Amino acid sequence: MSLAFGTRKGPGTGATDPAAPSTQHLLRRKRRREAARTLAFLSPWLIGFGVFFVYPLVSTAYFSFTQYNGFGSPTFNGLKNWNYVLDELPTFWQGLRNTVWLVLVMVTLRVAFGLGIGLLITRVKTGAGFFRTVFYLPYLAPPVAATVAFAFLLNPGTGPLNHLLGELGLPQPGWFADPNWSKPALTLLAMWGIGDLMVIFMASLLDVPKEQYEAAELDGAGPFQRFRYVTLPNVSPIIMFAVVTGVIQTMQYYTQAIVAGKVASGIAGNSGQQFEPGFPQGSTWTLPQMVYNLGFQRFNYGAACVVALVLFAISMAVTSILLRRRSGFMSSDD
Amino acid sequence: MTLSSTPTLTEARPGASRTGTAAARAARRRAVLHWVAVHSLAIAAALFFLLPFVFVFLTSVMDDQQALTTDYWPTSWNWGNYGKVWDTPGFLTWWRNTLVYAGAGTLLTVVSSLPVAYALAKFRFRGRNLALMAVIAMMMLPPQVTVIPMYLFWAKQMGLGGSLWPLIIPMAFGDAFSIFLLRQFLMTIPKEYVEAARIDGCGDLRTLLRVVLPMAKPAIAAVALFQFFYCWNDYFGPQIYASNNHQAWTLSYGLESFKAAHHTNWNLTMAATLLVMAPVIVLFFFAQKAFIEGVTLTGVKG
Numbered sequence: 361m362s363l364a365f366g367t368r369k370g371p372g373t374g375a376t377d378p379a380a381p382s383t384q385h386l387l388r389r390k391r392r393r394e395a396a397r398t399l400a401f402l403s404p405w406l407i408g409f410g411v412f413f414v415y416p417l418v419s420t421a422y423f424s425f426t427q428y429n430g431f432g433s434p435t436f437n438g439l440k441n442w443n444y445v446l447d448e449l450p451t452f453w454q455g456l457r458n459t460v461w462l463v464l465v466m467v468t469l470r471v472a473f474g475l476g477i478g479l480l481i482t483r484v485k486t487g488a489g490f491f492r493t494v495f496y497l498p499y500l501a502p503p504v505a506a507t508v509a510f511a512f513l514l515n516p517g518t519g520p521l522n523h524l525l526g527e528l529g530l531p532q533p534g535w536f537a538d539p540n541w542s543k544p545a546l547t548l549l550a551m552w553g554i555g556d557l558m559v560i561f562m563a564s565l566l567d568v569p570k571e572q573y574e575a576a577e578l579d580g581a582g583p584f585q586r587f588r589y590v591t592l593p594n595v596s597p598i599i600m601f602a603v604v605t606g607v608i609q610t611m612q613y614y615t616q617a618i619v620a621g622k623v624a625s626g627i628a629g630n631s632g633q634q635f636e637p638g639f640p641q642g643s644t645w646t647l648p649q650m651v652y653n654l655g656f657q658r659f660n661y662g663a664a665c666v667v668a669l670v671l672f673a674i675s676m677a678v679t680s681i682l683l684r685r686r687s688g689f690m691s692s693d694d
Numbered sequence: 695m696t697l698s699s700t701p702t703l704t705e706a707r708p709g710a711s712r713t714g715t716a717a718a719r720a721a722r723r724r725a726v727l728h729w730v731a732v733h734s735l736a737i738a739a740a741l742f743f744l745l746p747f748v749f750v751f752l753t754s755v756m757d758d759q760q761a762l763t764t765d766y767w768p769t770s771w772n773w774g775n776y777g778k779v780w781d782t783p784g785f786l787t788w789w790r791n792t793l794v795y796a797g798a799g800t801l802l803t804v805v806s807s808l809p810v811a812y813a814l815a816k817f818r819f820r821g822r823n824l825a826l827m828a829v830i831a832m833m834m835l836p837p838q839v840t841v842i843p844m845y846l847f848w849a850k851q852m853g854l855g856g857s858l859w860p861l862i863i864p865m866a867f868g869d870a871f872s873i874f875l876l877r878q879f880l881m882t883i884p885k886e887y888v889e890a891a892r893i894d895g896c897g898d899l900r901t902l903l904r905v906v907l908p909m910a911k912p913a914i915a916a917v918a919l920f921q922f923f924y925c926w927n928d929y930f931g932p933q934i935y936a937s938n939n940h941q942a943w944t945l946s947y948g949l950e951s952f953k954a955a956h957h958t959n960w961n962l963t964m965a966a967t968l969l970v971m972a973p974v975i976v977l978f979f980f981a982q983k984a985f986i987e988g989v990t991l992t993g994v995k996g
Binding site for chain 2: 394395397398400401402404405407408409411412413415416417419420423430477480481483484485486487491493494495497498500501502503504505506508509510512513518519520523552559608611612614615618619622623626647648651652655656661664665668669671672675676678679682683
């Protein structure tokens with residue numbers, strides 16, 4: 361909509377030509393049309409936001425104070441669900457502890473490994489395209505397929521990895537079947553799919569100005585010092601991004617943990633047997649699995665909603681760290 | 695994004711010192727050693743990333759007896775295993791369901807997310823930053839947080855339990871991650887293009903379709919790919935809504951119970967695993983560039 365060629369008239373001219381709308385009137389009409397246009401463009405998401413975000417969130421909060429199993433209607437029972445989850449459900453705390461373990465070990469190792477692979481790939485001269493594709497490929501494997509594959513590769517009976525370790529005279533852990541090794545096994549799986557981090561680290565490493573390396577070299581800096589004083593400061597925003605998104609992904613950690621448990625335990629649903637997540641011995645419990653278990657296996661919707669709210673609170677707290685770095689993450693043109 | 699260029703960071707340039715001085719020879723020897731070290735590491739890493747595929751493949755063609763042993767190498771190559779998996783009851787249905795879910799989901803997501811992303815990137819209005827924050831909050835929300843009321847809504851009120859519709863329909867209302875990614879890209883289109891189109895008398899919708907859409911093709915391709923992969927890989931959604939109906943299962947959901955449900959050995963399970971992996975990997979090779987661009991678009995605005 362352009363006003364440039366329209367009837368642009370001073371405030372006084374309206375009187376001489378009563379048929380022409382005043383500038384103010386035009387402006388107001390324009391503003392109203394712009395608001396309608398904005399609303400129209402946003403409408404799919406505005407509906408989605410209301411129906412798939414606000415409504416279920418309010419509803420989850422409400423259910424957390426009620427007793428409800430899907431039949432009849434929810435009845436208010438105060439803080440009972442909260443007390444139950446926080447005091448009488450040891451697996452809740454176990455799930456939180458597992459999540460902390462995954463954040464400390466899995467996220468850290470993934471970020472370090474992603475940076476390492478990124479550094480490596482920017483230095484490869486011969487066959488760079490081949491190596492890049494090979495390093496990236498496992499990231500594309502669907503999580504369920506990758507987990508089933510690893511459940512086979514790491515199975516203590518016939519798995520090729522343990523066979524290999526045995527031939528080398530190394531200890532053969534039980535991996536997904538051993539409570540002490542199930543999280544390391546999941547970590548190994550997560551490091552195999554490093555492709556996403558490799559790509560963003562590679563992009564930022566290529567953006568480091570070459571002059572800085574040359575200057576550092578002239579000053580007599582060795583490879584370690586160049587990494588410490590040139591590379592690291594330049595990629596630190598990406599490290600921060602990788603850590604925060606890694607923590608958010610860990611809060612949502614579900615598919616790999618539940619599939620690994622199911623395949624390793626030999627109970628894979630379907631046959632009427634119900635699989636309780638966390639196998640072996642609760643070592644792979646995470647909060648999302650608890651929502652599933654409480655809600656869809658035990659039909660205790662109230663307790664499931666308590667866990668969902670805790671999950672929501674933690675996720676939003678982590679997200680707010682990301683948002684505080686507004687400048688980069690939400691680049692704005694004004 | 696220049697992925698193809700490999701930078702020379704620290705290496706001494708061979709040929710730059712043909713004088714044959716001791717220093718130059720030492721520098722060249724260092725460069726050669728550096729080359730060897732880097733490429734040995736790269737080969738070691740490549741083995742780590744490739745060997746799982748290799749072992750899965752080798753096991754997938756073993757016969758039933760050998761698949762119970764610790765052998766690495768198949769004594770006979772049973773390509774028929776793939777046929778057996780293909781003929782397993784349900785496998786074709788899972789394929790069809792997965793394609794419907796991923797195809798319809800991707801199409802709906804792109805169509806509904808583009809206008810929203812455009813408005814967030816190019817319109818000025820009050821509450822725009824708030825809207826953007828809401829998009830990000832939605833993007834970071836674990837699906838489990840809202841699943842109880844959503845399940846009750848779809849299964850009890852809409853009667854759509856046992857189908858994939860509760861997963862497909864919401865995608866007609868914009869997907870937060872796609873909106874965010876498209877918006878990041880649309881921000882980079884100079885507003886002169888949009889203004890020029892407006893002066894030429896294009897309405898907003900026409901501007902979006904005729905001017906912005908052709909320029910945003912790489913971002914749209916990336917968003918479409920991501921969404922396709924998301925649907926293809928989704929496990930939680932089908933588990934919640936379709937687990938009680940075999941006819942509605944997807945590949946990702948069916949694969950997990952493949953071994954137990956069909957009383958099969960590891961060889962058939964690994965063949966099925968490769969059959970689930972293959973389409974996304976083939977798709978990646980056709981659309982590598984768009985995909986890598988998309989990954990960087992999400993993160994590198996640091």
